[in-house]
Amino acid sequence: MTAASAPEITGTSTADQSKKANLSFVLRSISFSHYNEKARWALDYYKVPYVEYRSLPICHIFSMFNHRAKERPTTGGGTKFVTPHLTATPLNESAQASAPIEAIILNNSTKIMQFLSNQYAASPKTMDDATAEAAPMNLYTDDEATATKILSLEERFDKMIGPHIRRYLYYELLLKSPSSVGRSMGQHENAGPLQVLIWTLFFPLIRWILVNFLHINDVSAMRSKDILKREFEQISRVLESGPPGPAYLIGNQFTAADLTLASLGGLVVGVNEEDGYGAWIPKKDNLRPEAVAFCNELKATTAGQHIVECYKLHRGSKAPGSRYGFSLFSLW
Numbered sequence: 001m002t003a004a005s006a007p008e009i010t011g012t013s014t015a016d017q018s019k020k021a022n023l024s025f026v027l028r029s030i031s032f033s034h035y036n037e038k039a040r041w042a043l044d045y046y047k048v049p050y051v052e053y054r055s056l057p058i059c060h061i062f063s064m065f066n067h068r069a070k071e072r073p074t075t076g077g078g079t080k081f082v083t084p085h086l087t088a089t090p091l092n093e094s095a096q097a098s099a100p101i102e103a104i105i106l107n108n109s110t111k112i113m114q115f116l117s118n119q120y121a122a123s124p125k126t127m128d129d130a131t132a133e134a135a136p137m138n139l140y141t142d143d144e145a146t147a148t149k150i151l152s153l154e155e156r157f158d159k160m161i162g163p164h165i166r167r168y169l170y171y172e173l174l175l176k177s178p179s180s181v182g183r184s185m186g187q188h189e190n191a192g193p194l195q196v197l198i199w200t201l202f203f204p205l206i207r208w209i210l211v212n213f214l215h216i217n218d219v220s221a222m223r224s225k226d227i228l229k230r231e232f233e234q235i236s237r238v239l240e241s242g243p244p245g246p247a248y249l250i251g252n253q254f255t256a257a258d259l260t261l262a263s264l265g266g267l268v269v270g271v272n273e274e275d276g277y278g279a280w281i282p283k284k285d286n287l288r289p290e291a292v293a294f295c296n297e298l299k300a301t302t303a304g305q306h307i308v309e310c311y312k313l314h315r316g317s318k319a320p321g322s323r324y325g326f327s328l329f330s331l332w
């Protein structure tokens, strides 16, 4: 991998020890969360099969209790129960016996994407031509300086787009739309039946907790809206200043920067399951007219159009062999 920093790994193994190892992947997610969409997209992009254990907010505390981090994440918010959470376990028992490799645990979307790029991207330097051709292009490219630029854009989107879209959309969905719209987010098979029941029955309480915990109110939502507008304008300028031809954020190929922008920004331009988003989300048109107008305004920008194009051209479908996992007698 040419990305700047190595992924944080829990346990004693390193990314290098497991390079090209036969690993099986479990993703623990909050199904409709955009940071989780970013991790899912990276897995799907590299065609890495995974089992996704999905949770709904608040229920995720129970799902993640045995998988919680030692400390709260230092950037991007979140608690010890933060998702996405990816576990990579060695598959081949004989390999395990001769050279034991501990499970690799990654609980940050950027680290997940870096790790997968390290493991599964085409690497012309080390692969024979046929293998390199079959493998997807490295989302961080094969050039160190370009990788650093990609990573810095990715970090910016993680900080400036992700939290503000979450706040603004929760504001619209939990506070400003009819409660049937907020309730619907926990339904449509976004998690196991018991979680769906809890979300539906206790929706007013869950809404109250989320609104207070995430400081969702008129003032904070308007601030997030302003920030999003500015960010979309700036990203549009970057895209418009690029070389002629298909516009990408860096160079002329789809990279981790485009994937991050599209996965984190998709919800606010109305991307949904039909476009390839990996969970059910209410249609934009169920929001109140002011919100629909704001989403349409962002969608009309060059950045918004780029997000829509990235979904069309690069989202693809679930990695073959992937499935949903359930616990508690298939109820959770």
Ligand SMILES: N[C@@H](CCC(=O)N[C@@H](CS)C(=O)NCC(=O)O)C(=O)O
Pocket: 030, 033, 034, 035, 036, 060, 073, 075, 076, 077, 078, 079, 080, 081, 082, 083, 084, 107, 108, 109, 110, 158, 166
């Ligand atoms: N910077 C982190 C952010 C992850 C994040 O904010 N995850 C949210 C979902 S949108 C979450 O799991 N929140 C629940 C919690 O922290 O308990 C990443 O890129 O993975």
